[in-house]
Amino acid sequence: MSWAYRAIRKNQGDHEVEICVADDASNDGTWEWCQERLDDDPNFRAIKNEGPERLGHTILYDRLVNEVASHDLCMIYHADMYLCPGALDAIEKHMYSVDTFSREELRQDRLEEYERETGEKIDKLNVKVKNPNTIVSLTRIEPPLHPPGPEKILQDFGIEPEEFDEEGLLEHVKLYQPNLATTEGIFAPWAFWKKDFQEIEGHDPIFAPQSKEDTDIFNRFHLNGIKFIQTWERFVYHMTCRGSRFAEGAERNPNGEVFMKNRETDEWLKQNIKSTREFIRKWGHYCKHDKYMKPIIPPKYDIGFVLKNSNTGALDAFEPWCSSVYADGDTTEYYKREQPNTHINLGHKLRHINDKKHNDIIVEIDCKKLTQEDITNIQRLPEIIEHSGETIGSFSLGNLNIDISATNHFEDDLIFITNNKNEEAKAN
Numbered sequence: 001m002s003w004a005y006r007a008i009r010k011n012q013g014d015h016e017v018e019i020c021v022a023d024d025a026s027n028d029g030t031w032e033w034c035q036e037r038l039d040d041d042p043n044f045r046a047i048k049n050e051g052p053e054r055l056g057h058t059i060l061y062d063r064l065v066n067e068v069a070s071h072d073l074c075m076i077y078h079a080d081m082y083l084c085p086g087a088l089d090a091i092e093k094h095m096y097s098v099d100t101f102s103r104e105e106l107r108q109d110r111l112e113e114y115e116r117e118t119g120e121k122i123d124k125l126n127v128k129v130k131n132p133n134t135i136v137s138l139t140r141i142e143p144p145l146h147p148p149g150p151e152k153i154l155q156d157f158g159i160e161p162e163e164f165d166e167e168g169l170l171e172h173v174k175l176y177q178p179n180l181a182t183t184e185g186i187f188a189p190w191a192f193w194k195k196d197f198q199e200i201e202g203h204d205p206i207f208a209p210q211s212k213e214d215t216d217i218f219n220r221f222h223l224n225g226i227k228f229i230q231t232w233e234r235f236v237y238h239m240t241c242r243g244s245r246f247a248e249g250a251e252r253n254p255n256g257e258v259f260m261k262n263r264e265t266d267e268w269l270k271q272n273i274k275s276t277r278e279f280i281r282k283w284g285h286y287c288k289h290d291k292y293m294k295p296i297i298p299p300k301y302d303i304g305f306v307l308k309n310s311n312t313g314a315l316d317a318f319e320p321w322c323s324s325v326y327a328d329g330d331t332t333e334y335y336k337r338e339q340p341n342t343h344i345n346l347g348h349k350l351r352h353i354n355d356k357k358h359n360d361i362i363v364e365i366d367c368k369k370l371t372q373e374d375i376t377n378i379q380r381l382p383e384i385i386e387h388s389g390e391t392i393g394s395f396s397l398g399n400l401n402i403d404i405s406a407t408n409h410f411e412d413d414l415i416f417i418t419n420n421k422n423e424e425a426k427a428n
Contacts, residue, residue: 045064139231146240179233201417204417223411230293285380307326311367
């Protein structure tokens with residue numbers, strides 16, 4: 001944390017930057033460090049979760065935005081990031097624009113006020129105005145802990161603050177400047193207007209403490225008309241994986257390469273599975289984006305699965321992918337095991353095969369005849385239906401029998417998290 005803090009203060013330029021920190025029940029001296037900053041930095045704010053359970057950044061980021069930050073322009077920023085020089089200028093360049101007003105276009109009282117302040121007659125006035133519905137991401141430079149992609153730059157300047165090669169990084173970024181290109185991805189660090197964040201009610205708490213909460217909120221921003229801009233003009237160095245994902249510091253193999261295989265904590269693995277299943281229940285598909293990390297959102301349909309020759313394994317595999325399950329087997333065991341892991345009321349979702357089918361789309365699945373291709377088609381069903389032209393009628397796809405009576409879309413209903421809170425209340 002102190003490493004990231006020093007970089008921001010060093011490279012913030014002439015911007016007034018309020019740094020807001022959330023301590024999530026730490027025991028490594030972070031809160032003591034925060035108290036020192038509260039005493040010596042008037043633009044530092046901090047809150048602490050006393051624990052013992054972690055709330056996670058899904059909850060604490062929202063607390064910082066809604067309860068702590070005093071500025072309209074905010075940024076989601078990780079404690080393992082180094083802010084490169086000029087980065088805030090590049091963000092401001094896209095979050096604001098300049099409008100020019102003639103003397104005739106200015107209100108008389110404002111004109112008189114400006115002229116009193118400057119002591120000069122004003123013929124025109126340049127005014128900096130907010131660009132609404134805009135989110136700007138800086139381009140990340142990262143060590144090769146994860147696969148390469150066109151949305152980032154892979155270059156190793158250290159995976160621990162103690163080995164950070166600041167001089168090498170600052171020399172390296174000169175190779176890319178000036179680069180005025182932009183793409184449409186979104187990922188941390190991302191700058192946003194507080195109003196846009198609060199309008200969609202922030203992060204969805206069903207993903208707490210972490211995992212998939214970022215893709216979920218990016219989807220909802222996209223559906224709500226937010227414009228994404230990734231600037232390639234300035235950068236942030238991201239060490240990555242310095243939070244809850246790995247139990248200890250990263251290691252290097254004998255060739256000097258970063259080694260992260262099998263380093264995930266049991267806590268992270270368990271939560272990632274839970275959040276992935278919740279994401280599928282909510283959206284009906286895996287996380288999807290283009291090569292620059294702009295969200296891709298297939299339609300959300302009302303789909304019911306009719307499971308013949310079902311068992312607990314089949315329920316485990318298919319339940320998240322649909323709105324209703326009509327099974328010929330006993331669902332009690334699955335309900336008892338899975339209900340604590342979801343906000344969805346499984347008592348409403350799990351039905352008997354003889355119950356009346358009420359969904360727009362019904363898919364009959366004989367669990368004894370399934371192939372791997374059938375399973376893949378089940379997981380891609382929204383895209384298959386969309387690309388087929390959303391035709392009303394019945395057809396077969398491998399061993400799946402599909403009947404479509406309507407093709408209503410429900411993805412826009414997911415923009416606001418209130419509906420999920422209502423479902424959680426029902427489940428409890």
